[in-house]
Amino acid sequence: MIYYLLFVGLNVFNLSGLVSDLRLLRLIRLAGLMGKLKIIFHTNGLLYVVFFTITFLLVGAEAFAITEHVSLDTAFWWALSTASTVGYDAIFGKTIPPHSIVGKFVTLVMMLLGIGIVGMLTSSITSYLMRKTNGANTLHTHDDIELVLRKLDDLEKQNKDLADQNKQIQAEI
Numbered sequence: 001m002i003y004y005l006l007f008v009g010l011n012v013f014n015l016s017g018l019v020s021d022l023r024l025l026r027l028i029r030l031a032g033l034m035g036k037l038k039i040i041f042h043t044n045g046l047l048y049v050v051f052f053t054i055t056f057l058l059v060g061a062e063a064f065a066i067t068e069h070v071s072l073d074t075a076f077w078w079a080l081s082t083a084s085t086v087g088y089d090a091i092f093g094k095t096i097p098p099h100s101i102v103g104k105f106v107t108l109v110m111m112l113l114g115i116g117i118v119g120m121l122t123s124s125i126t127s128y129l130m131r132k133t134n135g136a137n138t139l140h141t142h143d144d145i146e147l148v149l150r151k152l153d154d155l156e157k158q159n160k161d162l163a164d165q166n167k168q169i170q171a172e173i
Contacts, residue, residue: 046125046128053120056114056117058079060079060083060109060110061075064098068099070096083110083111083113083114084118
């Protein structure tokens with residue numbers, strides 16, 4: 001039953017959508033974004049967080065679709081809005097309340113874990129952006145350190161030259 005809902009609800013066997021998705025991936029690769037996406041997704045395990053988030057939403061949507069007898073696309077929208085806003089659907093202004101005990105339990109789990117998962121996703125993206133910003137500051141700081149070291153070397157050389165001149169003057173006196 002679960003597999004039937006998944007395959008019919010997601011229309012898995014319709015290959016025209018798959019072909020257009022592959023064209024989109026080719027376009028992304030040509031644009032040179034694959035390397036950047038790889039770097040972004042490997043920051044703080046963001047790839048795992050995204051995978052877990054999608055899996056969590058799909059499992060929650062499937063459980064809600066089965067227990068509340070709604071379509072899979074409606075259940076996925078419910079899972080997305082419940083996980084991200086604790087069940088308040090601000091876009092359409094209507095919520096899909098669960099009627100069964102199992103549906104209420106699924107809703108509770110989606111609300112409690114959903115906010116944490118959205119927080120993990122947000123913090124991983126923020127970590128990537130901060131690391132990128134701090135990397136730029138580190139390069140700037142590295143250049144500053146090089147400049148200070150060069151000036152210090154120049155001052156040490158001048159100090160040595162002055163000490164040598166001082167010894168020559170004292171020897172003449």
